[in-house]
Amino acid sequence: MTRRPRLALVPGEPAGIGPELVVRAAQRDWDAQLICYGDRDTLLRAADAIGLPLRLISPNDPSAAGPGRLAHVEIPNRDRAAFGQPEPRNARTTIAALEVAANACLEGLCDGLVTGPVHKAAINDGGIPYTGTTELLATQAGRVVVMMLANDIVRVALATTHLPLRAVPDAITAAGLECTLRIVRDALRDDFGIAAPRIAVLGLNPHAGEDGHLGREELDIVIPLLDRLRDEGWTLIGPLPADTAFLPAKLPGFDAVLAMYHDQGLPVLKYSGFERAVNLTLGLPYPRVAVDHGTALELAGRGIADPSSLFAAIETCTRLARARIARTAAA
Template sequence: MTPVRLALVPGEPAGVGPELCVRLAQRSRDYSLTTFADARTLQTAAKALSLPLRLLGPDEPATQPGELAVVDIPNAVVPAFGQPDPRNAAAVIGALRDAAQGCLDGRFAGVVTGPVHKAVINEGGIAYTGTTELLAEQAGREVVMMLANDVVRVALATTHLPLREVADAITAPVLERTLRITHDALRHDFGIADPVIAVLGLNPHAGEAGHLGREEIEVIEPLLATLREGGMRLIGPLPADTAFLPAKLRGFDAVVAMYHDQGLPVLKFSGFERAVNLTLGLPYPRVAVDHGTALELAGHGTADPSSLFAAADTCARIARTRIDARQIPA
């Protein structure tokens, strides 16, 4: 079986991303990695960790421990560990765009991304709200953010909004888009033929029959009823304070939360090191680490690579699922 080819983007060059990629390169794997990054930065990270690193050309299959194929995207200035420089913002964004374009062109089966520094990118003169939004715009797709570990999958109806704006953002079209994209991803990316999705309420106690808010009655419940008639298996709206009890989670394939801090604290508490961030709805799988640049750890060799390992393995698994589905005759 030919190994699937994945694009790998370390992210902020002064953070832990490059050294995590070097750590990933040391693993035995049944997929190929091509890294979009500054080659010098990868070598510097390998030297700091005292790990071997053999850089290959961009078209060479890198499947052996210690190997990385590289599309060299030079930084404007040599980064120092823990000291991000806005002058390198263009290289960071260029690596993301080029890796994603390689997926759109069919040269890669998926992309794995490390942590970026939003503030530094904006300081570099590039308007940037997040990699999820960047990739969605590039692909011309509507997307959903999902975080997942081996305990729970949580998709978000809204992402990075101030809390006072969330209620107005929970509309029937927004929630329907979230549920349909999540449902399709569970089927086609995770291989779950008939997924069950738990949908959280917006308000405490899911509105307490209207006494604590009417969004459940006026927006969420009518939409769920309509989608159930179309064959989707949807549970809810559920009170968020009890929906994540282990006995209940065993009955769901995913949870849709109404806002960022409703669902993600539980997921991160249940297994932060193993959590990954997926962008559902793209024409290729994109899986990212679920942590930041950790500037204070850069260069010390103490950063935990578990999330990047999980992201790469998850991306490869989804890529194979998509490829196998295309090979099955209609």
Template sequence: MKPRLALVPGEPAGIGPELCVRLAQQPRSDCDLLVFGDADTLRAAAVALHLPLRLIGEAEQVRIPGDLRLHAVSNTASNHFGTPDPRNARAVIEALELASDACLQGRFDGLVTGPVHKAAINAGGIAYTGTTELLAGRAGCDVVMMLANDIVRVALATTHLPLRAVADAITANGLLSSLRIIHAALRRDFGIDTPVIAVLGLNPHAGEAGHLGNEEIEVIGPVLEALRAEGMRLVGPLPADTAFLPGKLAGFDAVLAMYHDQGLPVLKYSGFERAVNLTLGLPYPRVAVDHGTALELAGKGSADPSSLFAAVETCARIAAQRRLAG
């Protein structure tokens, strides 16, 4: 049996719905998809793109391009592409909750998510910091954010923090947890028996032997030594400005960056269109697009669907790998 994947379009006023319509035009041999979203919004996206769309029930067979299985989660207010309505925040969150719960219950083998609009959700009266945090809370586990394309995998020790707060957030316990999650995911989800993980320093030149900061000496280095003693292959702490040179990168299976803008600009420059966002540590694979809602493009038919296509392919591949691993 093909893996069953749940798909959540995200913000209805953004490009998520039309990317799902484009996805429905592609024949799939790697997975079965079910969308959790608003039927009228998906139909409106299909009309805007001049593409066929036939929304079918969960048990029906996809037969022709444009067929899309749907679990309806209706918006409260009429949707207008390009203009988020906070009244629809509840439907966005409900779709994520229903899909994640279905994965936790074993009804689906993985979750793919489109872009959400944090400001609209919070304006709708729902305290929301991000989908990664929401899914981790429902699963009751620690997770790590990793972004990946065909060239590099970059995980983050901290995510969406002000730069002033990053140094205090780099702790021994946090790094131990993150590296164990990354190591386990590379083995289980990517089939790498003995992964090599590069770990960046926090400071320029990885602290320059303490002259530019002590975090590498006092926190990062001791964690790497402890995990090497457990058998992990860890390289670092490395200066971030040279760690991504092609000759070095070829020897790493993943890179752990200390903060968001230390690692992600390199990944996005190397291949933004095919980049995806993975949540490591969940009981099921979750893969998201690596872009925002692009409100200025919504409903115009010009949004590039490559990241969503890559997210579905990646999630299906990981789900199949987990089945093989048992």
């Protein structure tokens, strides 16, 4: 038996649905201790708004476990958050909560990180250059990382993340793809327990380049790399045309799919099971799992936001944290 993981939980944008989803998570018993990093007032007002009990307790208080009670580390907002109205002056608090929680993971105080949705425009309007939490955590940890989204049907990793579409081809390099594939393979083996991962790789161009008639990236970059890695014993399928790679008959043959850019693979994943989809950051020294939805400002404070993705994120992060704890104990 491994010890019970401690998961850092960050609500995200205080004006969005993140705080009330955290309140809903606090009503359940989990196989991990949840420690919330965020603004106390926001959490308590979210609980009042949706009519659920919430008691915030020190992480070191043994009474923190149990429905309606949540271990909490205060990261105070500058201004009181209003449901549905992002306040740029709270941007630094939103970022601080992520950084403090992630640092707790880096220092071994927590075993994994679960994050709620953030509002990128509010953060940038608050004077903080911000492209995404994945990039923020990678910079903080000094690691190269890969974004993977997953549900019960498919896992999709991304060769590039938050780039304008016209910048994607220049970002596709043999060295970058090899680094990404190695991170994905290691995560599938170590975190998901798949001894010999089967990874499908999508082409960048329509029809995977149509033998060079629709682009040469597949011929010049992707195929030579995949052939070299196959010679090392990898199981790689592709490059595949993106429009047929996700057919139900094909998916059982893959453990993960590597898409070349954000909107190539993620629409399929979200259509196939948005409610249970989660966002993983592979390559960090701790597991990080996020919800796969936005702040839903129009729903905030109304008590109707679906907590399924957050619950799935907590469950997934718990499994990954347990696997890492077990590997450390066995080493």
